[in-house]
Amino acid sequence: MLGPLLWGPLSEIFGRRPIFIITFIAYIGFQVGCALSKNTASILVFRFLGGTFAAAPLTNSGALIADIWDGDHRGKAMCKSRYFLGLTFLYEFPPFPTCLARPQNAR
Numbered sequence: 001m002l003g004p005l006l007w008g009p010l011s012e013i014f015g016r017r018p019i020f021i022i023t024f025i026a027y028i029g030f031q032v033g034c035a036l037s038k039n040t041a042s043i044l045v046f047r048f049l050g051g052t053f054a055a056a057p058l059t060n061s062g063a064l065i066a067d068i069w070d071g072d073h074r075g076k077a078m079c080k081s082r083y084f085l086g087l088t089f090l091y092e093f094p095p096f097p098t099c100l101a102r103p104q105n106a107r
Contacts, residue, residue: 002052002055003051003052003053003054003055003056003059004055004058004059006052007019007023007055007056007059007060008059008060008063011056011059011060011063012063016060016063016064016067019056019060020056020057020060023053023054023056023057024053024056024057026049026053027050027053027054030046030047030049030050030053031046031050033046034046034047034050065077065078
């Protein structure tokens with residue numbers, strides 16, 4: 001809730017790359033703090049702060065994609081990258097990406 005309100009406007013002011021780098025380093029630090037915490041209260045605080053800093057990629061990824069591709073090519077580029085990431089990391093393996101198929105009977 002707090003993270004998207006911070007990282008969206010800050011990435012427009014300072015740029016996306018510094019926000020990604022700073023929040024990633026802070027997120028790693030809070031996750032280490034969570035792993036080394038001794039009581040439940042510190043786990044809750046570190047998890048909250050880690051979640052706040054982990055919201056930066058979720059908030060700014062759409063704007064980053066919009067910066068790379070224009071509106072005409074964005075959908076096809078996202079579909080192709082998702083397909084090849086699925087092939088590379090074996091998270092998803094669609095038999096045929098639907099963005100490459102031609103519509104047979106579009107109305």
